[in-house]
Amino acid sequence: MISNPASGQNEGGPTPPWWEYATIEDSTKPWQEAVPPPPPLTERFAAGIEKYTFFKEQGDSQPLPENKILRKNMSDSAVILLRQCLQLSQDLSAGSSPFSNYFDGSLEQDVKSFQKRHGLRVDGAVGAETIRELNVPAAQRLDQLQKNFEHWQSQPLLDESFYILINLAAYELRLIEQGRTLLTMPVVVGRPEYETPEFKSEMTQIILNPSWNIPTSITVKEILPVLQLHGTYLENENIKILQFRHGRWINVSRDSISWSQVDTAHFPYLFRQPPGPLNPLGRFKFILPNPFGIYLHDTPAKFLFENPERRFSHGCIRIAEPLALARKLIEHDNAVNKESIFAHLESWEEFPIVLTQPVPILIVYLSAWVEEDGTVQFRKDKTPPPLDSLETETNESEWEDL
Numbered sequence: 001m002i003s004n005p006a007s008g009q010n011e012g013g014p015t016p017p018w019w020e021y022a023t024i025e026d027s028t029k030p031w032q033e034a035v036p037p038p039p040p041l042t043e044r045f046a047a048g049i050e051k052y053t054f055f056k057e058q059g060d061s062q063p064l065p066e067n068k069i070l071r072k073n074m075s076d077s078a079v080i081l082l083r084q085c086l087q088l089s090q091d092l093s094a095g096s097s098p099f100s101n102y103f104d105g106s107l108e109q110d111v112k113s114f115q116k117r118h119g120l121r122v123d124g125a126v127g128a129e130t131i132r133e134l135n136v137p138a139a140q141r142l143d144q145l146q147k148n149f150e151h152w153q154s155q156p157l158l159d160e161s162f163y164i165l166i167n168l169a170a171y172e173l174r175l176i177e178q179g180r181t182l183l184t185m186p187v188v189v190g191r192p193e194y195e196t197p198e199f200k201s202e203m204t205q206i207i208l209n210p211s212w213n214i215p216t217s218i219t220v221k222e223i224l225p226v227l228q229l230h231g232t233y234l235e236n237e238n239i240k241i242l243q244f245r246h247g248r249w250i251n252v253s254r255d256s257i258s259w260s261q262v263d264t265a266h267f268p269y270l271f272r273q274p275p276g277p278l279n280p281l282g283r284f285k286f287i288l289p290n291p292f293g294i295y296l297h298d299t300p301a302k303f304l305f306e307n308p309e310r311r312f313s314h315g316c317i318r319i320a321e322p323l324a325l326a327r328k329l330i331e332h333d334n335a336v337n338k339e340s341i342f343a344h345l346e347s348w349e350e351f352p353i354v355l356t357q358p359v360p361i362l363i364v365y366l367s368a369w370v371e372e373d374g375t376v377q378f379r380k381d382k383t384p385p386p387l388d389s390l391e392t393e394t395n396e397s398e399w400e401d402l
Helices: 030-034 041-058 077-088 105-116 128-134 138-153 216-229 302-306 322-332 338-346
Strands: 162-167 172-177 180-190 199-208 212-214 240-245 248-251 269-273 284-287 311-313 317-319 351-364 368-370 376-378
Touching (some): 172 322, 180 302, 180 322, 212 216, 216 269, 284 322, 322 351
Antiparallel strands (some): 199 351, 240 248
16 A cells, blocks of 8 residues: 555655655566466456356346345345355355355355455445345346457457556556556546546656646536635635736736626636645646546545445546556656656656656446456446547646646
8 A cells, every 4th residue: 555645645754755655566476477477358258258158057046135134143044045146156155055044254255255246345244235236147147248248359459568457347447567467456437427438548648746727617617606605715725717818828816807707608717726735636647648638647535445436536537546556657667767756746846757658548348357367247237428428527638738
């Protein structure tokens, strides 16, 4: 884990150099260098489809009653149904009886494993959401796997040896090298009205301590109503007002503007928040050119990553461990002078790092896939909206020269 990179502070002592206070749980080990990489996802999909074809042929268990709540140390006839359901999907531990009506610790661990691979809150208790997933027929799961396999095959090729994969359905980012996952972290994606789209791009730049050029849609819809009620809002949030006059951007005083008379249809101002503790982009912004204005960034709101479903943004992707990702990307890019950037992160000075080796990134919605170890994962099955219907928060092309 990383000690509060968004604030630049290390709990319990002074802040060490940023390169040192990132401790990354790297999934690769020295002995793995000689081990062949796992099968590609296309092959793993085929294995998962074969498994669920078998599950479909063996038939489904009796559904669990939807009004039940089952947890550890309970005895109930529905526990037998739970055990049999987990047995059919190979989630019941070896040696556990499928006929016991007692909910023991071993069963609780099996439930947690099932919850984890279905993207549910992992608490070991069987409530409405877990029962809903347990009762999905094997035929429906097989169909879900097949459709996601087809969707994966339709994506742009990712034959690069080093790339980033973001699965919107899993709310997860993975950094992959030679077929192995180096780094995994949760992400926050767009709210239903600001769906994050699927696309392929390249990460070209990391900005330390970024400013935030607030999109006009957010300014008009969300900030102006607050500003009209609380006149000191901009000062409290350290937000500057700029206007383009005589060929250049100039700072404008809040008191010189009659907010009730502002034309919101042709809003003439840019709200800009400099780097600092209040900035919602945190310490890092990762640039990936695309027509939607989407980028990755840090966030001070770390508590949002505790939610199983993380659709809270206006379209951009917030990542849980930006320092870990930045470190891996910079280590991979031999041309970047690492020593020259230490002091910039320690201050609140905005500083761009150009990646001389752009890193491919694919953002995709997969509600079913197969892990490197063969575990089959399922999430809510939903089709992203057409790209031309999307409204995102961040089309900043008009402000790029600031």
